[in-house]
Every structure is written in C-alpha cells, then in structure tokens.
Amino acid sequence: MKIKHILLLTILITGFCGVGANSKYVPFDKSDPVVFKGDYIIYDGQKIKLGPSAYFIDGQFSDEEAAAYDFVFNSVKEALENISDGTEEKPMVLYIAPWVYWIDDPDDPEVRIPKPGEGSPYGMEIDCEWLRFQGLSKKAENVVLACNRGQTMGAKGNFTMFKITGNGARAENITFGNYCNVDLEYPLKPELGREKRGSAIVQAQLVYIVGDKVFARNTRFISRLNLLPYYATGRAFYDHCHFESTDDALSPTGVYLDCTFDYYSSKPFGHTSGTGAVLLNCDINSLTRGEQYLVKGRGPIAAIDCRMKGKLATYWGWKSEPALEGRNYNFNNQFNGKTVVVGSKHPYATVDMAGKNILNAYRFEYKGQVIYNTYNLLRGNDDWDPMGIKQLVLDAEKEKGTTLSEISTQLIISPTRQNIETGKEPVVLTVKINRFSNVEKKGVPVNWFVDPEYKNLVNLKDNGDGTCTVIPANENDETKQVIIKASTGDGLEAASVLYVAPRFLDAPAFISTPIITKNGDGFLSADYKLDMKYADQSLITWYRCSDASGKNPVEVAVSRYNEPKKSYKLSKGDVGYFIKVSVEPKHLRCEPGEPVSYILPEAITENDVDEVDGIYEVDLKTLSTKIQQKIIPGFWTVDCFKPEDTNEWNDWAADNSQDSWFYGVGVNGAASDTGLIQAHKGGRLRYTPVGDDFGDMKISFTACPAKTAGQGFSSAKAQYMDIFIKYDTKNKNGYAFRLYRTTKYHNAIDCVFMKYENGKGTPVVEAVSTSCYRTPCFITVGTKGNKIYAHMESSAEYYVEPGRPEVKLNVDMETEINPNKYGGMGFQHTGTVHSGATLIKDLEIEWE
Numbered sequence: 001m002k003i004k005h006i007l008l009l010t011i012l013i014t015g016f017c018g019v020g021a022n023s024k025y026v027p028f029d030k031s032d033p034v035v036f037k038g039d040y041i042i043y044d045g046q047k048i049k050l051g052p053s054a055y056f057i058d059g060q061f062s063d064e065e066a067a068a069y070d071f072v073f074n075s076v077k078e079a080l081e082n083i084s085d086g087t088e089e090k091p092m093v094l095y096i097a098p099w100v101y102w103i104d105d106p107d108d109p110e111v112r113i114p115k116p117g118e119g120s121p122y123g124m125e126i127d128c129e130w131l132r133f134q135g136l137s138k139k140a141e142n143v144v145l146a147c148n149r150g151q152t153m154g155a156k157g158n159f160t161m162f163k164i165t166g167n168g169a170r171a172e173n174i175t176f177g178n179y180c181n182v183d184l185e186y187p188l189k190p191e192l193g194r195e196k197r198g199s200a201i202v203q204a205q206l207v208y209i210v211g212d213k214v215f216a217r218n219t220r221f222i223s224r225l226n227l228l229p230y231y232a233t234g235r236a237f238y239d240h241c242h243f244e245s246t247d248d249a250l251s252p253t254g255v256y257l258d259c260t261f262d263y264y265s266s267k268p269f270g271h272t273s274g275t276g277a278v279l280l281n282c283d284i285n286s287l288t289r290g291e292q293y294l295v296k297g298r299g300p301i302a303a304i305d306c307r308m309k310g311k312l313a314t315y316w317g318w319k320s321e322p323a324l325e326g327r328n329y330n331f332n333n334q335f336n337g338k339t340v341v342v343g344s345k346h347p348y349a350t351v352d353m354a355g356k357n358i359l360n361a362y363r364f365e366y367k368g369q370v371i372y373n374t375y376n377l378l379r380g381n382d383d384w385d386p387m388g389i390k391q392l393v394l395d396a397e398k399e400k401g402t403t404l405s406e407i408s409t410q411l412i413i414s415p416t417r418q419n420i421e422t423g424k425e426p427v428v429l430t431v432k433i434n435r436f437s438n439v440e441k442k443g444v445p446v447n448w449f450v451d452p453e454y455k456n457l458v459n460l461k462d463n464g465d466g467t468c469t470v471i472p473a474n475e476n477d478e479t480k481q482v483i484i485k486a487s488t489g490d491g492l493e494a495a496s497v498l499y500v501a502p503r504f505l506d507a508p509a510f511i512s513t514p515i516i517t518k519n520g521d522g523f524l525s526a527d528y529k530l531d532m533k534y535a536d537q538s539l540i541t542w543y544r545c546s547d548a549s550g551k552n553p554v555e556v557a558v559s560r561y562n563e564p565k566k567s568y569k570l571s572k573g574d575v576g577y578f579i580k581v582s583v584e585p586k587h588l589r590c591e592p593g594e595p596v597s598y599i600l601p602e603a604i605t606e607n608d609v610d611e612v613d614g615i616y617e618v619d620l621k622t623l624s625t626k627i628q629q630k631i632i633p634g635f636w637t638v639d640c641f642k643p644e645d646t647n648e649w650n651d652w653a654a655d656n657s658q659d660s661w662f663y664g665v666g667v668n669g670a671a672s673d674t675g676l677i678q679a680h681k682g683g684r685l686r687y688t689p690v691g692d693d694f695g696d697m698k699i700s701f702t703a704c705p706a707k708t709a710g711q712g713f714s715s716a717k718a719q720y721m722d723i724f725i726k727y728d729t730k731n732k733n734g735y736a737f738r739l740y741r742t743t744k745y746h747n748a749i750d751c752v753f754m755k756y757e758n759g760k761g762t763p764v765v766e767a768v769s770t771s772c773y774r775t776p777c778f779i780t781v782g783t784k785g786n787k788i789y790a791h792m793e794s795s796a797e798y799y800v801e802p803g804r805p806e807v808k809l810n811v812d813m814e815t816e817i818n819p820n821k822y823g824g825m826g827f828q829h830t831g832t833v834h835s836g837a838t839l840i841k842d843l844e845i846e847w848e
Contacts, residue, residue, distance in 0.1 A: 028060055029098045029188060034136045038069060041095060043136045053092050055079050059099030076101040076145055077124060086130035088168055088213075093132040096174065098142040100184070100192040103161050106148045112155040119651070120205070121155050122163045123147050129166040135173030140220045140242070142188055143174045148197045150180035150204030150225075152716040152743050156649065158203035158226055167211040171230065177222035180204035181746075182244070201225050201246055201264075201746030202716065209233065215386045216241050224264060225249070225746075235378055235437050237386050243268075246746075247296060253437070255377050256282055257387075265709070266292055267319070272299030274438040275410045279303045280362065280372045286310030289799050294342075295319045296835075300410065302329035304353075304362045305370075309336050316342050321671070322349035324483060325416050325495045329353055329409070331362070348495075356491030361407035361436070366396040376405050377436040408441045410434040411492035413484070422472040423503040429468045429496055431486055446486050454482045457500050474500045477534065478588055507585050507593025508532035514583045514598045522610030524568040524600075526581045534587035537562040539595075541624075544577035544635075550599050553580055554635065555624040560663060562588070565622050571611055572690040573634020574604040616689075618843040620676045625661040631730045637686040637826075644760060646718040646830050654682045661685060666839040669775045670704035675841030678829045686729045686826030687845070694823030695848040697725050698782035703739075704775040704839040710798065712749040712773045713741040714836035721838055722754065722761070722828040723781050725788070726817075729824035732759035735817060736828075737781040737790045739773060748807045749773045753788055753815055765815040770808045774798055775839075782846075789814040823847055 027033035035042040040049045041056050050056055050071040058066075061074035073079040079094055086092035104112070104123035112121035135143035149159035161178060177184060179194060181201050186192045205228040206221055212234025220242045221229030227249035230236055236254040243250065244262040248270035257280045261268070266288045269277060276299050286292040289312040294301050301318055308316050316335045318328045322343065330342045331353040343350045353359040363372050375393045378384050390405075397404040412432045420427050433444045448460050448468040457480050461469040474480055479501040487493045514528040526540055542565065543553040559565045568579070580599040584592035629639045640660035642653060660683040666673050676685075703721075705712050713719035720740030727734035736754040738761070744750070752767040774796040781790045792811035800809065825845055829838065 026060075027097075028058070029137060029142060032137055032139070032142075034058075034097050039071075041136075043095070044138075048095060052084065053086055053090055054095065055083075055093070056095050056097070057101070058097035059101060060097070077103050080124055080126055083126075083128050083131065085128055085166070086132070086168070088130055091130040091132045091168060091170065092128055093134050095134050095136055096143050097136050098188055100144045100146055100186055100189075102146050104147040104149060104159075106146075106194065106197075112149055112157075112159055114157045118157075120157045120160050120208075121149075123149075123159070123161045125163045125165075127165045130168035131164065131166060131170070133171040133174050135171075137173055138218075140173050140175050140218050144177055144184070144186065145174065146177050146179055146184060146194075148179040148184075148194065148204075150178065150197070150202040153180050153197050153200075153202050153204070156717070157651075158205050160205035160208050160228060162207045163210070164207065165210045167234070168213045168215075169209050169211055169230065169232075170215045171219045172217045173219070175220040175222060176206045176229070177220070178204040178206055179222070181224045182222055198743050199745065200716065200743040202743060203248075205231075207231065209236075213384055213386075215239075221245075223249075226270075235380065235384065237374065237378055239387070250277065252277060252299060254278070255374060255436075256280065257372055257374060258282065261285065263288060263292060266290070267294070267296035269295040269299070269301070271295060271297035272301060275434050275436045276300035276302065278362065278377060278436070279306050280374075281305040282307075284308040286313040288313050291315040291317060291320070293317045293319050298323070298326075300326060300328050302362060302409070303333050303342050304329075304331045304359075304372075305333070307334045315345070316340060317345060318343040318349055320668070322346045324348065324497050325413070327351050327411070327493045327495075329358065329362075331359055351491065351493050353491060357402070357489070358407065358409070358491035360402070360404055361409050361490075364396065364400075364404060366392070366399075371396065373404060373407075376407055377409070379405065380437045380439055406435060406441070407490060408433045408444065408488070408492060409436045411446075411486060411488060411494040413486055413494045413496040416496040416498075419479075419499045419501060420470065420472045421501045421504050422474045424472070426469050426471040427498065428463075429470060429484060429486075431466050431494070433488065433492065444488055446488060448484065448486050450482065450484055454480075457482050458484070458498070460484070470498060472500045474502045476502055478502070502589055505590045507590045508587060510585065510596060513596050514581055516579060516581055516598055516600050518608060522570050522608070524570060524579060524581075526564075526566045526568070526583060526598075528583055528596075530585050530587075532587050534589065536564050537586045537588055538564045539584040539586060539592050540565045541582045542568045543580040543582070544574060545580050545599060546577065548578050548599055548601050550578070550580055550597070554628060554632075555626050556635070557619075557622045558624050560621060569611070569619075570604060570609045571616070571634065572606075572609060575606055575609060575634075575690070576603050578603050614847045616845040618845065620841060620843060621663060621674075623663070623676070625659050625663060625676070627656055627659055629656065631686075631688055633688050633690045635688060637684075637688065637729060639684050640680050640682045641684040641828065642682050643828065643830060649717045652681050655680055666704055666706055666837070668706040668835055669708040670706050670837075670839040673704040673775065673839050673841060675702075675704065675839040676843075677839050678831075678833045678837045681832055682828075682830060683833070684826065684828045686724065686727075686824060688729045689823040689847065691823060693821040694726075696783045696785070697823065697825070697848070698780065698846040699723060699725055699825055699844070700778075700780045701843040702841050703773070703777040703779055704841065705773055705777065706835050706837050706839070708774065710747040710749065710771045710774050711741055711745070712739060712838070713831035715832075716741045716743045719831035719836070720829075721831070723779070724756075724824065724826040724828070725781050726783055726820055726822050727756070727824040727826060728820075728822045729826065732756055734820060734822050734824065735783075735788055736761060737779075737788075738763075741831075742769075745769065745771075745807065747771060747801065751790065751792065751811055751813065753790070753813065753817075755817070764817070765813070768808060768811055768813055769806055770811045771798070771800065772796075772809055772811065783817065783819070786816050786819055787814055788817045
C-alpha cells in the first residue's frame with residue numbers, strides 16, 4: 001500500500017484546502033452526494049468501511065490528498081495496480097466517485113503495440129478474481145472510465161481498455177468508453193470532455209474478460225466497432241445496461257435484460273458462441289439504413305419481448321443468410337410499433353415460442369407478473385443466480401407443477417453437410433441438447449422428420465435413443481440436398497443438411513480417347529467420346545509444355561462448375577509451346593475417372609493464333625489459379641506476396657503453400673457475384689504479355705467488394721489493392737492505381753497513383769477519397785502518352801453522407817508519368833480475405 005510521509009500526516013491533521021476527513025470534502029455531484037470520512041464513505045444511506053478489499057477513488061483528490069489515506073486514490077489505474085483477489089462472498093470493490101478517469105493517457109503520442117504473443121494492445125491487464133467496479137452515482141454517465149485509442153489510431157491492433165483475467169467481474173453505475181471515434185461529453189464538468197481522436201470508425205474495444213460469472217448492471221458501454229462490453233469467455237449477464245456500437249461488438253454468450261442498444265450498423269454481433277445470446281425486454285434503436293440484422297457470422301440468438309425502432313430501417317432479421325441448420329427463438333417482438341416475427345424472410349431459421357414450453361426457459365408468468373427466467377439461463381452447474389430469483393422460480397415451479405429451472409434452450413444435430421450415396425452406408429445422426437451456458441442435458445426424447453418434398457429421397461429410422469439412421473434412397477440421376485429435422489416436446493428445433501446422391505456408377509470409359517484438333521480459327525478442341533447416356537461433366541485441364549513429351553507442364557486453363565472446357569483459345573503466349581490436354585471422365589452420377597492425356601506433337605506457331613491484336617478478354621472462369629511463381633511471357637504469375645510497405649504490420653506472412661486465389665461466389669456485398677477472389681492475404685496476380693515494347697495500355701474490370709459500407713477493406717493497417725499497369729513484372733517497375741482504406745472515413749476509401757521502382761511504391765499524386773467502392777464498382781485504369789488516368793463509378797444505391805464534398809461519388813483522376821515500354825499488369829491485395837476480399841470479374845486488357 002502507499003507509503004505515508006510525516007509531511008502528509010501533518011497535512012491530514014491540519015486539514016486540506018477543499019478535502020479533509022471530516023468537513024472539508026465536497027461531493028462532486030451535490031444532487032447525489034458521496035460523503036467521505038477518511039476511513040469510510042457514506043453513499044445512498046449506506047456506510048462503507050474502506051479496507052484492503054474496498055477502495056475509494058475520487059478524481060477530485062490531488063496526489064497529496066489521496067496519498068494521505070490508506071485505500072484512497074484519485075486514479076482508477078493506480079487503484080487497480082494495488083488490488084488483490086476477492087471472493088464471491090467478499091469481492092474486491094472499487095468505489096468510484098463521479099469523474100472522468102483515463103485508463104490510458106490520451107495525450108501520450110506513443111503508439112500502443114501488442115505484447116509479444118498478443119493480438120491486441122491493452123490499456124491495462126488485470127489478474128483478479130471477483131473484481132467489482134462500483135460507481136457512486138445513480139447516473140452511469142457520471143462515472144466514466146475512458147480511453148481513446150483504436151486500430152491505426154494511436155495503436156497497432158485492436159486497442160482494448162482492459163483485459164481482465166478472473167471470474168466474477170462486475171460493474172455497476174458506471175460508463176466504460178473508448179472515445180477514439182466518439183466525442184466524450186461530460187455535463188457535470190464539461191472541461192473533462194474531449195473530442196474523438198478521429199471520425200473513421202476503427203476497432204476500438206473496451207473490456208475482454210477471461211472468466212465466468214460476469215455481471216454488469218446500469219452500465220454504459222460506449223464505442224463503435226468491436227465494442228467488447230465485458231466480453232466474457234464464460235457467462236455474461238447485463239441488467240439495465242446501455243450499448244452503442246457498430247459491427248462485431250457484443251458479447252457472444254450474453255444474457256441482456258432490460259437493456260438499450262444504439263445500433264450504428266447492421267450486424268452488432270460478430271457471432272454468438274455455444275448456446276448463444278439472449279435479449280430479454282430490450283429496446284433497440286437502429287440507425288441503419290435498410291435491413292437490420294443481429295449477427296454477422298455463426299451462432300443462435302433468442303429475442304423475447306423486445307422492441308426495435310428505426311426511422312430508416314426496413315426489416316429486422318437474425319442475419320442476412322441464416323444457416324439452414326440454425327434456429328433462433330422469437331416471442332412477442334415489435335418493429336416500429338408493430339408485432340413482428342424476427343427473420344420473417346427466412347422462416348426456417350425462426351422458432352416462434354408462443355404456446356410452447358420452451359418459452360418458460362426465458363420468461364413465464366407468475367402471480368400476475370412476467371418473470372424473466374435468468375435463473376434457468378444462468379445457473380449452469382454451479383447455481384449462479386445474479387438476480388436472486390431462485391426461490392421465486394422454485395415456488396412457481398411447485399405451484400405450476402412443471403419444471404422452470406432446468407429447461408434446455410438448444411438442440412444440435414450432427415453431422416451436417418455430409419455426402420451420402422444410395423446403396424452405400426447410411427449416416428447416423430445424433431443430437432446434443434443443452435441448457436443455456438452449454439450444460440448438456442441427456443435423455444430428452446427427440447422427434448425426427450423430413451418435409452414431404454424429401455420423403456422419396458431418404459428413409460428415416462428412429463433408433464429410440466436420440467439418434468436417427470438416415471438411409472439414402474435417391475433414385476434420381478442428380479444429387480439432392482435433403483434437410484433432416486428434429487424437435488423436442490418443449491419446442492426446440494434443429495436441422496441437418498445432407499447431400500443425397502443416387503447410386504454412383506463407374507466413371508465412363510472412353511470410346512475414343514482424347515485428341516487435340518486445330519480448328520483453323522485460333523481454337524483447339526479436345527475431341528473424345530465417352531460410353532455413357534449422361535451429359536458430360538468431365539474435368540478438362542489444358543497445359544503448356546516445353547516439348548512433345550510433356551516436359552515442364554504449366555496449367556493454364558481448367559473446367560469449373562461441371563462444364564467441360566472442350567475448347568481452348570490460342571494466344572501469342574502459346575507460341576512455341578506444346579499444348580497438352582488432360583481429361584478426367586465424369587458425369588453427374590460418378591466420381592472423376594483416371595485422367596487420359598494427349599499432347600500436340602508440334603509446337604504452336606504464330607499461324608495457329610487468330611486473335612484481335614492488342615485486346616485480351618480474360619476468361620476468369622477457366623483461368624488456372626494454381627500457384628505459379630515464374631515470370632514467363634504470355635503466362636499468369638499467381639502467388640502470395642507481402643509488400644515491403646506492409647511490414648509495419650507484422651501480423652501476417654505470405655503463404656505460397658496453398659493457392660492464393662480462387663474462382664467462386666463472393667460473400668456479403670459480393671454474394672450475388674461470381675469471379676476471381678483472393679484466398680489468402682497478400683494474393684497477387686500478374687500477367688506478362690509477349691513482346692518487348694508496348695505503348696499505351698488500358699485495364700477495365702468490375703470490382704465487387706465484400707464490404708458493404710464503402711470502406712473496402714477490413715482495417716486501415718496497410719490494407720489495399722494495387723492495379724498494376726505499364727508494369728515490368730520481373731523487376732517490379734512501373735505504375736499502379738491503389739485503392740486503400742484510411743483512418744479518415746469509415747465509409748470511403750482513398751485512391752492514388754503509385755510509381756514502382758524495384759518493388760518500392762511511391763505515391764505520385766494527391767489521393768482522392770471516394771464512397772463508390774461498392775458492388776458493382778466499374779474501374780478503368782489507362783495510360784495515354786505521358787498521362788495515367790483512372791475512372792471509378794458504381795451503380796449501387798447507397799446513402800450519400802452530406803457535407804463531404806471532398807468524398808467523391810465518382811473518381812476521375814489523371815497525372816503525368818514517365819512513359820515506359822512495359823506491358824505487364826496485375827493485382828496485389830494486402831487486405832484480409834473472405835469478408836474483406838474483393839471479387840474481380842469482366843477483366844479486359846488493351847495494349848497499343
């Protein structure tokens with residue numbers, strides 16, 4: 001504890017100027033006073049003795065005044081440096097008077113970085129069992145614990161105010177605020193307020209807790225992206241709390257009772273875990289335009305007696321595309337004053353609990369009152385009862401003659417997404433039934449069924465032990481998706497998705513083996529004949545080889561989506577190479593057979609090629625995405641690369657052990673499009689044309705970002721996409737048009753021209769900000785003499801934020817360059833993939 005000096009004892013005896021043990025202390029909030037008496041405080045009629053497990057903190061104290069008393073501090077951070085473990089019966093309590101307490105110095109210019117092995121930097125890391133933050137104010141906004149750092153704004157990584165390791169963390173009558181992107185307003189003493197660090201919404205977090213039995217009451221959690229409000233690895237309960245957030249924000253295992261939410265974007269839960277999250281009698285204010293969802297990724301939600309309002313919101317759903325297996329639970333919810341079933345566009349994903357016993361797991365009526373059954377939800381295996389309603393639940397249970405304290409809330413079927421074949425081994429489905437907080441309950445009877453549309457595809461055998469044998473019986477030619485469902489008497493539901501194939505046949509034999517025919521029109525054909533009655537779905541792969549024996553084959557074109565690529569268009573890149581085709585015979589009722597290959601006996605000549613000079617319409621659908629790291633004229637170089645200007649962010653490394661691109665369907669904002677997508681961070685794609693001297697160039701394509709708000713990339717930590725043009729692919733010299741996320745805006749990107757010299761890129765013009773990087777975004781980059789130009793526009797409809805003339809709706813840029821003879825082009829993507837990727841389609845390259 002603190003060391004006392006004789007001088008300070010003298011000060012204590014003589015009294016402070018403004019603060020003293022008896023009469024000098026003046027409460028900061030006189031309407032809701034705290035009385036300080038040296039070794040105890042009085043608040044709200046309660047006398048609280050200070051001691052090793054009860055500290056008093058008041059920001060009014062000077063350092064000298066606070067040092068004069070044991071167990072008294074003027075800084076929350078200093079108090080936390082002196083705490084010790086509490087117990088459930090006697091927690092470690094910080095009694096905190098109204099003030100703004102900075103956990104991390106907002107004026108320190110040093111950038112916070114994670115410790116080795118950590119992903120995020122923390123304001124404080126605390127190891128303490130049963131730690132309680134107790135605000136001494138009935139208004140939570142009067143007691144503020146603050147920081148103002150976030151990803152790329154004062155920190156590398158998702159800055160987090162606290163990391164607490166320990167069970168039983170609790171907060172009451174207090175505000176946790178990360179004011180990186182939110183102004184701190186403090187009416188009790190306005191000069192304690194502070195403007196936000198920046199307007200761009202970045203990951204700025206509050207409290208991550210490695211622990212269980214986490215409880216917050218009358219607590220405000222203020223930030224935007226990645227809120228982390230007492231984000232616990234175990235059970236978390238929030239009573240009469242307030243949350244302000246954008247995406248990826250809320251605790252995935254939380255029970256929220258009588259809480260209020262301000263949603264500034266469409267998916268506040270990044271995901272939920274285990275038995276999920278529960279909203280009980282909550283009020284939600286949606287500031288989203290269009291459809292408001294709850295979850296971005298996986299996991300269930302239950303919403304009971306909740307009310308959502310939003311002037312610009314048009315729909316309330318669980319998530320944009322709920323999994324066919326998943327189930328969420330709904331009862332008595334309202335949207336803009338009208339009763340709704342949440343997720344009505346995807347009815348399979350919603351269980352309406354009206355009239356079902358499962359509702360009692362969340363709420364029941366007793367003696368004319370609605371009782372929210374937090375005891376059933378939170379009791380786990382250790383009888384945790386933060387609301388103190390156990391006896392009431394047991395009394396109601398006895399009177400009603402029905403169980404109210406051990407009702408399960410989740411039914412899961414496994415396996416799912418499995419292929420089964422008619423005539424082969426059946427699959428046995430099992431269930432797991434959980435009480436909330438992932439406590440398994442065994443011996444619950446289960447009913448199995450399929451909808452009528454699937455009954456001729458499978459036979460079900462209920463084994464009477466909670467399992468079901470699914471016997472495939474598909475006599476069609478095509479594989480069919482079948483949904484197997486299960487339910488309990490209480491009203492729990494679940495599903496498993498199976499892909500039921502007919503009896504697979506042997507791969508068809510070749511009646512005539514593949515040969516390559518020159519059609520005389522610049523195309524080659526793979527000619528063969530298979531012994532089958534079905535449509536051909538053979539996998540055909542084309543290679544360039546260095547000789548007639550097939551040496552040094554490079555895969556250049558492939559079949560996708562069961563469409564055999566029987567035709568191959570020759571280009572200048574094929575000249576001098578021996579073309580090989582490989583055919584794996586296949587139809588819809590068999591696996592691919594052994595490949596049979598053929599190689600043209602003579603190399604391709606210029607006379608074989610018939611292409612429009614200077615125009616390359618890239619067939620991305622059949623382009624090989626296999627790793628190919630060699631720089632060869634006429635070839636695509638496909639790899640993964642970490643550019644030097646991303647080295648400041650050492651949280652990733654290039655990985656060339658797997659393909660870095662794939663052709664497929666996008667996600668989120670690109671979910672309606674098919675094209676070429678980055679599979680790994682750092683995905684790079686370069687094309688080296690045949691020739692030594694090239695004039696002007698033009699590249700045009702359609703970009704479909706997965707991000708929907710115009711931010712393009714997952715964060716501003718050197719995440720960008722370069723479009724290379726007039727580029728020497730070997731020595732990495734030339735130019736690029738760069739699209740990148742900045743800390744200036746959360747719904748716009750910047751664009752800039754880059755000059756590359758030996759792999760190092762340097763901006764050559766002032767960047768332009770734009771909000772148009774939304775699916776579909778049409779991009780053209782070109783050169784004309786000593787000019788490079790770019791145009792971007794989108795046909796997407798979106799809200800244009802007023803008062804920002806510097807953020808362009810369309811981009812038209814131009815600047816001078818030093819002309820060169822290079823003709824290479826390519827893409828380099830340094831952003832995170834999946835939800836941060838950009839799908840590319842409709843690519844065309846022109847040279848003069």
